[in-house]
Amino acid sequence: xxxxxxxxxxxxxxxxxxxxxxxxxxxxxxxxxxxxxxxxxxxxxxxxxxxxxxxxxxxxxxxxxxxxxxxxxxxxxxxxxxxxxxxxxxxxxxxxxxxxxxxxxxxxxxxxxxxxxxxxxxxxxxxxxxxxxxxxxxxxxxxxxxxxxxxxxxxxxxxxxxxxx
Numbered sequence: 001x002x003x004x005x006x007x008x009x010x011x012x013x014x015x016x017x018x019x020x021x022x023x024x025x026x027x028x029x030x031x032x033x034x035x036x037x038x039x040x041x042x043x044x045x046x047x048x049x050x051x052x053x054x055x056x057x058x059x060x061x062x063x064x065x066x067x068x069x070x071x072x073x074x075x076x077x078x079x080x081x082x083x084x085x086x087x088x089x090x091x092x093x094x095x096x097x098x099x100x101x102x103x104x105x106x107x108x109x110x111x112x113x114x115x116x117x118x119x120x121x122x123x124x125x126x127x128x129x130x131x132x133x134x135x136x137x138x139x140x141x142x143x144x145x146x147x148x149x150x151x152x153x154x155x156x157x158x159x160x161x162x163x164x165x
Contacts, residue, residue: 007089016086026087029080036076037151043070044147051123051132051140060126097160101153108146115139 001009010016019025043066049055050063085092092098119136126132132140 007093010086010089013086015083016089019083019087026084029083032076033080033084036073036080037154038073040070040073040077041147041151043067043073044143048140048144051136052144053131053137056130057128059128060130060132061124064120064124091161092157095157095160097153097156101150101157104146104150104153108143108150111139111142111146115143 015025019029046055046066047063047070050058050060055063115136119133119139123132123136
């Protein structure tokens, strides 16, 4: 199967044809995507800033309780991103900014996995006024850079549009 055949096949998957046929579905998806982005970035900003050493009066365990909201925001963005992609896969796949955005999301996911496996349990025990280890600060800084990079590249998608399949 060629790359073009795969791209065409993605355009047949749900909800792509419904989005193409609708006058409002894409716009509604954009609204949900923005809400998901706000929830995701709000949660990550709060958590990562505490891990970096801000808001030291708050125990890390309390801040980590916000992470499920970040997961909800990411799930909303993944679902609406799928809606956008299946509505016109050729437009997105031919866009270098889209590919960079996917790469940043994958790296952010790996960073989150590393934090969860290596540091999460120990860091959750850090109380008010205490500082986090350097490794934790590194993963938190990388998280902020990556997620704001995803935001920036996502906003740049229209500037790099080269295909209208």
